[in-house]
Amino acid sequence: MTQSNDPLLQPYRLKHLTLKNRIMSTAHEPNYSEDGLPKDRYRLYHVEKAKGGIAMTMTAGSASVSSDSPPAFGNLYAYKDEIVPWLKKLTDDCHEHDCAVMIQLTHLGRRTGWNKGDWLPVLAPSPVREAAHRAFPKQIEDWDIERIVKDYADAAARMQEAGLDGIEFEAYGHLMDQFWSPATNKRDDEYGGSLDNRLRFSNLVIDAVRKSVGPDFIVGLRMVCDEDWDIGLSRAEGVEIAKRFVASGKIDFLNVIKGHIDHDADLTGVIPIQGMRASPHLDFAGEVRAETKFPVFHAARIADVATARHAIAEGKLDMVGMTRAHIADPHIVAKITSGREAQIRPCVGATYCLDRIYEGGEALCIHNAATGREGLVPQVIPKSDGAKRKAIVVGAGPAGLEAARVLAERGHAVEVLEAMDEAGGQINLLARNPRRKEMIGIVDWRVSELERLGVPIHFNTYAEEDDILSRDADLVVIATGGMPQNPALTEGDNLVTSSWDIIAGTVKPEGPVLLFDDNGAHAGMTAAELIANQGVELELVSPERFFAPEIGGMNHVPYAKAFAKPNVRVTINTRLLSVRRDGNALVAVLGSDFDRTIRQERRVAQIVVEHATSANDELYHALKPHSKNLGAVDYKALINRRCPIQAKNPDGRFDLVRIGDAVASRNIHAGIYDALRIFSLV
Structure with missing residues (x-):
């Protein structure tokens, strides 16, 4: 396929605006704002996508038009005049790369909390609580409506002043x-009941905005056309609403959504995570386009180029949103146009990005550590201007593979030594859960990149001190990962089974099983899910206030579904103290951190434990005396983007750095970030 006939690379005319291709990033809030403003970090994140060839980036998710729509997840403050120069700088920089910029405006209504921002009451059409944000809203009054309609119009005028190409309402x-929704609108006045009444507020807003910005400024609507909810907005009413807005002539595009987001479980239906169906609402969006005969945009886990191309070629969409895909690789379009489609870093659906946002952190891709850090580390690795070095990387897990990739891109001669017969490290374990098999894409992409860069991986090679010393390297990277460890028990250390053994299948679950997890990450939850799905009686015990605190709300959903089975019991605020054998059974002694006098016992067939990993660092310590830097990494230099490896030992033979779980138990992103930020400076 050539550029001239690739559906994705065809321009699209939206009103007066010509978009250079059919790929966009839809509105989302990465939580990079500072003081509610899109300062440098926020700007550089969007500019990187513009550099990567995207036709349009939709900022904010959403920008709040009123002060009583406080930031639930780092929202921009569209109600402040100070936002204008920051948005103008972002827009101008994106325009330099022929990338259009729009922004999504909203009043969150009940989808926020009263104890955020200025601590104003949360409001909604009716006082119906939303589970996700937990506030009990007040019923919106006439003076609230008058004020908020004006806020929308004023916010839109600010966006126009900033030079944006358009706005969309959320x-x-x-x-x-x-x-609109019967689930949230219980009113019996002129704003409730009939569809005309339920649309009254939206029409007031759109009319006020059009009066403010004029007829030529692009105004769109990201709207739910079917809440897929027995008490919510039906498909028939949703499509009818879309048709009415189209017929009004006051909007320029629809950005179509299906589903509702009242709860974490509902949210994953709208924004699917790994193990769920890809692009589940694409056909529905196409149906809305066919019925309205109007420009339609859509995004919902359209993660690969083939699906995006199909969406445009078959006339389902006019613009296709590849939003999480661009968090994984902001240069998708550039790679398509230059014939490097196979080099696109895949979105593996881990949803680390969104879970971090919803838990109050910033969006980070599980395996692209440069996203959101464009001012600190490069998306495209530059060649080193120093001497070419011979580097040995020990370990082909995600951290080791990333180190080898970055060093090779820098122009160094690299080889990888791996003790196992395949690359991947702990990812090979977690991918044994069928629901998470896409995670292997983290490994496959890097192995493919190393093949392209000519980096050999020597499998079945257990590296020891003499092996490394004999290779005469300039740089040695220890990425040997970690090994499972038991929690501190007063007795019975030899009677427990590791979560790794359950996941790997080397030990079969024998019920009843007690699984103690005081790590709270994916490993323990994966073992528990596999046990639960086999129908084995299971009690999941955690010392935390809630299970799996290291896993965000969206990834919590499939685990919670598995643990809702009758064969599973979840016990929190409880610690495993010891284990003893009693005939053919094991007895777990449980205690409480809140009352040390409390003791409980469970008689079970098997006790599984998850206590993260201990660093597999013997080789590192053996090599440390032979190294020039004695293994030291200068953190101050690293943070300030200077080479962090400094000579300490005049008799040393090579620089030595350890990364990832070989340092301490963390996660995939941390190991990859170690490799990227250290070796992009070497």
Whole structure:
């Protein structure tokens, strides 16, 4: 396929605006704002996608038009005049790369908390609580409506002043469609009951905005056309609403959503995570386009180029949103146009990005550590201007593979030594859960990149001190990972089974099973899910206030579904103290951190434990005396983007750095970030 006939690379005319291709990033809030403003970090994140060839980036998710729509997840403050120069700088920089910029505006309604921002009451059409944000809203009054309509118009004028190409309103779990939905609108006045009444607020807003920005400024609507909810907005009413807005002539595009977001479980239906169906609402969006005969945009786990191309070629969409895919690789379009489609870093659906946002952190891709850090580390690795070095990387897990990739891109001669017969490290374990098999894409992409870069991986090679010393390297990277460890028990250390053994299948679950997890990450939950799905009686015990605190709300959903089975019991605020054998059974002694006098016992067939990993660092310590830097990494230099490896030992033979779980138990992103930020400076 050539550029001239690739559906994705065809321009699209939206009103007066010509978009250079059919790929966009839809509105989302990466939580990179500072003081509610899109300062340098926020700007550079969007500019990187513009550099990568995307036709349009939709900022904010969403920008709040009123102060009583406080930031639930780092929202921009569209109600502040100070936002204008920051947005203008972002827009101008994106325009330099022929990338259009729009912004999503909203009033969150009940989808926020009263104890955020200025601590103003949360409001909604009716006082119906939303489970996700937990506030009990007040019923919106006439003076609230008058004020908020004006706020929308003023915010839109600010966006126009900033030079943006357009705006879209959010009507997907926010105030606008809270008026539309029977689930959230229980009113019996002129804003409730009939469809005309339920649309009254939205029409007031759109009319006020059009009066503010004029007829030529692009105004769109990201709207739910079917809440897929027995008490919510039906497909028939949703499509009818879309048709009415189209017929009004006051909007320029629809950005179509299906589903509702009242709860974490509902949210994953709208924004699927790994193990769920890809692009589940694409056909529905195409149906809305066919029925409205109007420009339609859509995004919902359209993670690969083939699906995006199909969406445009078959006329399902006019613009296709590849939003999480661009968090994984902001240069998708550039790679398509230059014939490097196979080099696109895949989105593996881990949803680390969104879970971090919803838990109050910033969006980070599980395996692209440069995203969101464009001012600190490069998306495209530059060649080193120093001497070419011979580097040995020990370990072909995600951290080791990333180290080898970055060093090779820098122009160094690299080889990888791996003790096992395949690359991947602990990812090979977690991918044994069928629901998470996409995670292997983290490994496959890097192995493919190393093949392209000519980096050999020597499998079945257990490296020892003499092996490394004999290779005459300039740089040795220890990425040997970690090994499972038991929690501190007063007795019975030899009677417990590791979560790794369950996941790997080397030990079969024998019920009843007690699984103690005081790590709270994916490993323990994966073992528990595999046990639960086999129908084995299971008690999951955690000393935390809630299970799996290291896993965000969206990834919590499939685990919670597995643990809702009758054969599973979840016990929190409880610690495993010791284990003893009693005939053919094991007795777990449990205690409480809140009352040390409390003791409980469980008689079970098997006790599985998850206590993260201990560093597999013997080789590192053996090599440390032979190294020039004695293994030291200068953190101050690293943070300030200077080479962090400094000579300490005049008799040393090579520089030595250890990364990932070989340092301490963390996660995939941390190991990859170690490798990227250290070796992009070497």
